[in-house]
Every structure is written in structure tokens, then in C-alpha cells.
Amino acid sequence: MGVLNVTPDSFSDGGRWLDHDRAIAHGLRLAAEGADVVDVGGESTRPGAAPVAEDEERRRVLPVIAALAPHVRVSVDTRKVAVAEAAVAAGATIVNDVSATLWPVAASAGVGWVAMHLPADPAVMADYAARYRGDVVTDVVTHLVARAEGARDAGVGEIWIDPGIGFGKTATHNLLLLRHLDRLVATGWPVAVGTSRKRFLGPLSSLPGQEPAAPADRVEASVATAAWAVLQGAAMVRVHDVAPTVWAVRLAAGAPEPPAGGGAVLAGAAHGVRP
Numbered sequence: 001m002g003v004l005n006v007t008p009d010s011f012s013d014g015g016r017w018l019d020h021d022r023a024i025a026h027g028l029r030l031a032a033e034g035a036d037v038v039d040v041g042g043e044s045t046r047p048g049a050a051p052v053a054e055d056e057e058r059r060r061v062l063p064v065i066a067a068l069a070p071h072v073r074v075s076v077d078t079r080k081v082a083v084a085e086a087a088v089a090a091g092a093t094i095v096n097d098v099s100a101t102l103w104p105v106a107a108s109a110g111v112g113w114v115a116m117h118l119p120a121d122p123a124v125m126a127d128y129a130a131r132y133r134g135d136v137v138t139d140v141v142t143h144l145v146a147r148a149e150g151a152r153d154a155g156v157g158e159i160w161i162d163p164g165i166g167f168g169k170t171a172t173h174n175l176l177l178l179r180h181l182d183r184l185v186a187t188g189w190p191v192a193v194g195t196s197r198k199r200f201l202g203p204l205s206s207l208p209g210q211e212p213a214a215p216a217d218r219v220e221a222s223v224a225t226a227a228w229a230v231l232q233g234a235a236m237v238r239v240h241d242v243a244p245t246v247w248a249v250r251l252a253a254g255a256p257e258p259p260a261g262g263g264a265v266l267a268g269a270a271h272g273v274r275p
């Protein structure tokens with residue numbers, strides 16, 4: 001899943017794709033690089049981000065979704081019912097729902113639904129981080145399985161669960177969730193994971209005594225954690241850097257056979273993308 005934030009203030013790519021033509025071109029590039037889904041969002045969920053009015057969020061995402069949908073599967077990253085409904089009408093076939101509350105929209109529209117673990121509203125979630133009762137993994141698994149079962153009973157046919165890395169979680173919580181991802185996978189629900197460029201990777205991507213790496217310098221750590229997640233059984237990774245993630249994930253999962261004519265081939269070539 002490639003990330004396409006049509007926002008001025010996303011923590012990593014804020015402002016880059018606010019212009020619709022640039023956003024559409026970037027979405028097509030993500031697809032060419034190997035993204036099976038392009039995730040279009042019009043509201044940042046980073047702590048302290050300004051809330052976005054429904055009309056403005058629709059204005060940001062709908063033309064982009066409509067332009068991309070004939071070419072690649074599109075998900076809409078929103079917490080608003082009206083935006084999700086309009087996005088589906090424009091061609092989105094997955095509701096990527098960080099609030100894990102929009103399953104009625106997915107059920108009535110007959111589209112997929114990603115339920116992410118979000119313990120508190122993003123505006124206040126930084127203060128929430130310490131409040132797990134010792135076992136963040138059990139809390140997250142219990143919460144997501146309950147939501148997924150509720151959605152299944154309401155008629156949603158395609159359900160993904162996502163631990164919500166970085167949402168109301170300390171770096172230790174994030175690392176515990178990654179280390180024990182097999183427990184999410186063992187629930188049987190397909191698991192989606194988003195570590196891409198997130199803050200907890202900053203100190204893990206710099207030398208001792210240096211400042212934590214900035215979002216753009218967290219690519220290697222993002223790719224490594226995406227590959228780890230896939231090897232643990234995650235079925236989808238949500239990433240900003242699609243090409244290196246595709247190459248890394250494919251190679252980590254087992255290097256492809258060399259082509260009959262000889263010479264090495266890197267994963268990604270099937271999509272016409274050269275390293």
C-alpha cells in the first residue's frame with residue numbers, strides 16, 4: 001500500500017502532493033513501482049495536526065481518487081463517514097480507517113475495511129502512550145479482533161487489522177508490537193502494518209550522540225521493518241517508499257530465479273521499475 005497524503009501538514013510528505021495533478025502523478029508512480037493499493041488521505045493524523053472540515057477533506061481527495069481508480073486499487077484514509085462514502089462513490093474500494101469505527105460504511109458499500117488500533121483521539125494520544133496495562137500486544141489483539149468480528153457480523157467481506165504503530169504508543173510499545181506481530185497474524189485476520197518513516201525509527205537510524213534521523217532519513221529503517229513485518233506474516237505494508245520496499249520484501253522473502261537468458265534480476269523489474 002503506497003501512501004499518498006493530499007495534505008499540507010502530514011509528518012513526512014506534508015505539502016508535497018497538495019496539488020491535484022502532482023498527487024495523481026505520484027499515485028501513478030507508486031502503482032508503477034509496485035503498490036497494489038494507493039492510500040489517499042486528506043487529513044493528517046499526526047499528534048497536534050489541525051482538524052480538517054469535511055468539505056475541505058472531500059475537495060482534497062475526491063479528484064485524486066477518481067483519477068487513480070481506473071488504474072490502481074485505491075483506499076481512502078479517513079475517519080469521517082461522509083468522506084468515506086464520497087470516496088467510495090469516486091472509486092475507492094477500501095476504507096482505511098484509523099479510528100476502526102467506519103465498518104458500517106464498508107458493509108453498506110460492499111468495500112474492504114482496514115481497522116487500525118487507535119487508543120485515543122490523535123489530538124491527545126501523545127498523553128495516552130503510557131496507559132497500557134503492561135501488555136500492549138494483548139490489548140491491541142483483543143481490541144482489533146473484537147472490531148473485526150463485529151464488522152464481519154455486520155457483513156463486511158474484506159477486513160484487515162493493523163496495530164497502529166506510533167498511535168498512542170511509545171517506541172518500546174511499537175517495537176513490542178513488531179516483535180510479536182506473529183500474535184496478530186495468528187488471529188487469522190489479514191494483518192496490515194505501517195511503520196514508514198515514523199518517529200520511533202528516528203533514534204534507531206542515527207549514530208549515538210547524533211540527533212534522531214529526520215523522516216526522509218528513515219527510509220532504510222522503514223524498509224527493514226516492512227520486510228520484517230512481511231516475513232512475520234503481515235499481508236500488507238503501508239509505505240511512502242514503494243520501490244525500495246518492494247525490492248527488499250521480495251528479496252527477503254526469497255531471491256527470484258535468474259531469468260533464462262542469464263544475469264541478475266531484481267524484484268520490481270516485473271513492474272517496469274529499474275533500481
Ligand code: HH2
Pocket residue numbers: 003005007009010011012013041043044045046077096097098114116162164165192193194195238
Ligand atoms: N499511519 C498513518 C496514517 N494512516 N493507516 C493505517 N492503516 N496504518 C498506519 O500505520 C497509518 C495509517 C500515519 O502516517 P502518514 O499518513 O504518513 O502521516 P499523517 O497522518 O501525518 O498524514
